[in-house]
Amino acid sequence: MNVLIDIAGAGILVYAVVTLPRNIRKGRALRAEAKAKAPVNIDPAKYGLVPAAQLDSSSAGPDPEADAVAAAALAGDWRRAAAYLAAAGRDWDLRWYRLGILVHAAAEDDAWLKAWRTEYPGDPAAALVHADALVALAGKVRGAQLAKHTTAEQFEGFHRLLAEALPACQEAAWMAPEDPSPWIAQISIALGLGWSHDDFRALWAEITARDPYHFGAHARALQYWCAKWRGSHELMYAFAEQAATAAPQGSLLPVLRLDALMEHASREPKAPVYNQPFVQAAVDATLDAVDRAPAGHHRLPTVRHLLADTLFQTKRYAEAVEQFRAVGGYVGSPPWSYSANPVKAFVFARTNTFVAWEKAGCPAPPPRGRLQGP
Numbered sequence: 001m002n003v004l005i006d007i008a009g010a011g012i013l014v015y016a017v018v019t020l021p022r023n024i025r026k027g028r029a030l031r032a033e034a035k036a037k038a039p040v041n042i043d044p045a046k047y048g049l050v051p052a053a054q055l056d057s058s059s060a061g062p063d064p065e066a067d068a069v070a071a072a073a074l075a076g077d078w079r080r081a082a083a084y085l086a087a088a089g090r091d092w093d094l095r096w097y098r099l100g101i102l103v104h105a106a107a108e109d110d111a112w113l114k115a116w117r118t119e120y121p122g123d124p125a126a127a128l129v130h131a132d133a134l135v136a137l138a139g140k141v142r143g144a145q146l147a148k149h150t151t152a153e154q155f156e157g158f159h160r161l162l163a164e165a166l167p168a169c170q171e172a173a174w175m176a177p178e179d180p181s182p183w184i185a186q187i188s189i190a191l192g193l194g195w196s197h198d199d200f201r202a203l204w205a206e207i208t209a210r211d212p213y214h215f216g217a218h219a220r221a222l223q224y225w226c227a228k229w230r231g232s233h234e235l236m237y238a239f240a241e242q243a244a245t246a247a248p249q250g251s252l253l254p255v256l257r258l259d260a261l262m263e264h265a266s267r268e269p270k271a272p273v274y275n276q277p278f279v280q281a282a283v284d285a286t287l288d289a290v291d292r293a294p295a296g297h298h299r300l301p302t303v304r305h306l307l308a309d310t311l312f313q314t315k316r317y318a319e320a321v322e323q324f325r326a327v328g329g330y331v332g333s334p335p336w337s338y339s340a341n342p343v344k345a346f347v348f349a350r351t352n353t354f355v356a357w358e359k360a361g362c363p364a365p366p367p368r369g370r371l372q373g374p
Contacts, residue, residue, distance in 0.1 A: 042351050049350070050329030057342045060333035061301025066098070070105040078116035081105075085125050092180050096216040097298045099132060099181055106133040107140055124175035131172045132185040134165035138192065162192045180210035180217065187220045191229050200224055213251050215299050218243050222256060226263045233267075236260050244285065252299050254289045257282035258306045262335045265313075274313040283310055284368060287319070305333040312349045317357040318365040324350045 044051045065084075073081040081102050088095035106113045106129060113133065116126045138161035166189050173182035183206045190200050207217050225231035225239045240256035247253035257278070265273040286307055293300055304327050311320035331337075331346040339345035357363070 040351050040355050042354055047354055048325070049354075052343055052347045054329055055343050055346065056330050056332060057336075058332045059301075059330050060305060061327065061330045063101075063298075066101045070101055073102065073105045073112045074109055076112050076115065078112040081112065081129075082116065082123070082125055085129075090178075092211045093215045093217075094298055095179070096181050096184060096214070099128065100216075102129050103132045103136045106130075107136045122175070124172060124179070127168070127172040127175050128179070128181055128185075131165060131168035131182060134161055134168055135185050135188045138162045138165060139188065158192060162189045165189055178210060180207050180214055183207045183210070184214070184217045184220060187217070187224060191224055194230065197230070200230070213247055213253060215252055218253055218256055219259065222259055222263070226260070227267055228263070233264055236263060244282075250292055252286075252289050252293055252297070252303050254282070254285040255303045255306055258286055258310045259334070261310060262306060262338070266335070266338050274310070279310075279314060283307070283314065283316070286310075287368065301327060301330065302333050305331075306335065308353075309335045309349055312353045315356070317353050317360065318363050320353045321357050322365055324353060 069080055069084045085095065085098050085102060088098050102113075110133060113126065113129055116123070117130060120126060138158050166186065169182045169185045169189070172185075173179075176182065183203060186203055187200075189195075190203060195203070204221060207214065207221075211217070222236060222239060223229055226236040227233055231239075237257075237260050240260040243256050244254040261273055261276075261279065261282075264271070286303065290300065290303060290307065293303075304323050308320055308323035308327060311317070311323060331342050336342035336346040
């Protein structure tokens with residue numbers, strides 16, 4: 001009997017020696033995994049950041065003039081809207097940017113636009129706002145959901161309004177033959193109605209004949225060439241690379257490479273998109289372009305948002321900190337706007353950036369070489 005007890009005791013001892021350390025390791029691994037999955041939080045005030053509850057998801061950055069013009073238009077003052085658009089002169093991309101402000105207001109309430117068109121039916125600017133507002137309204141009717149979550153009625157309204165917008169764009173183009181804007185408005189029509197590559201290239205030729213380096217046109221055309229619309233990853237990257245390489249100094253078009261990365265990552269979230277060989281050079285070229293741009297450039301906020309995310313994705317935290325500080329309390333821009341909860345997506349990237357930066361000792365951004373071409 002004592003022998004049996006001794007054997008049993010030895011067996012229990014061996015079991016304990018083998019099992020207890022394994023269970024301890026397993027427990028530590030589970031606790032580490034739980035800690036890794038736990039949300040990371042920081043005190044925004046410690047870093048001079050805007051708290052999550054105060055973030056603005058309607059805009060990429062501050063633009064008090066645009067806000068005032070939109071408010072005046074909705075109050076019925078179309079003359080101020082007309083002067084705002086006219087003041088862009090032949091800066092076609094600024095004109096396109098300002099057109100977007102007015103189109104957004106018209107999609108909310110177009111009474112002021114109808115008054116403008118009634119009083120000056122031959123005004124090409126009013127015709128342009130009307131044409132692009134139809135395109136915007138079509139997008140609003142369709143909604144932002146994937147095709148499988150969009151109803152037949154939504155698609156019917158979407159296609160009907162796009163078909164109505166096309167002759168309106170053509171009329172606006174006839175009224176202002178030098179302005180690329182009525183042609184750029186047709187890019188969304190090409191997306192929605194499924195224009196062939198040849199037809200789109202013909203449209204693109206009209207746009208670039210009027211402004212070969214138009215930022216807004218390129219950003220919208222990238223959508224045509226991406227996989228979710230009428231192209232592929234290969235066609236999208238090729239388009240972005242060609243535009244970035246050809247862009248003159250002072251242009252922000254190098255950011256198209258980062259735009260393409262974001263599109264690819266949103267399509268294939270588990271793919272190692274940001275490990276591609278060209279990524280670091282693309283980031284550097286965009287940082288250089290931002291350094292050259294005037295402080296108040298109307299496209300800088302959008303570019304900075306894409307930069308902040310790409311720098312976070314590529315673990316260049318010190319440089320990402322700079323961009324997150326620069327964008328401040330605004331999150332109404334890609335990539336955050338691609339999320340169902342833009343504020344949450346922004347805060348996640350910003351928080352993890354600052355945590356990683358602080359763990360590294362809060363280093364200054366590394367010096368970059370002499371500014372090169374795009």
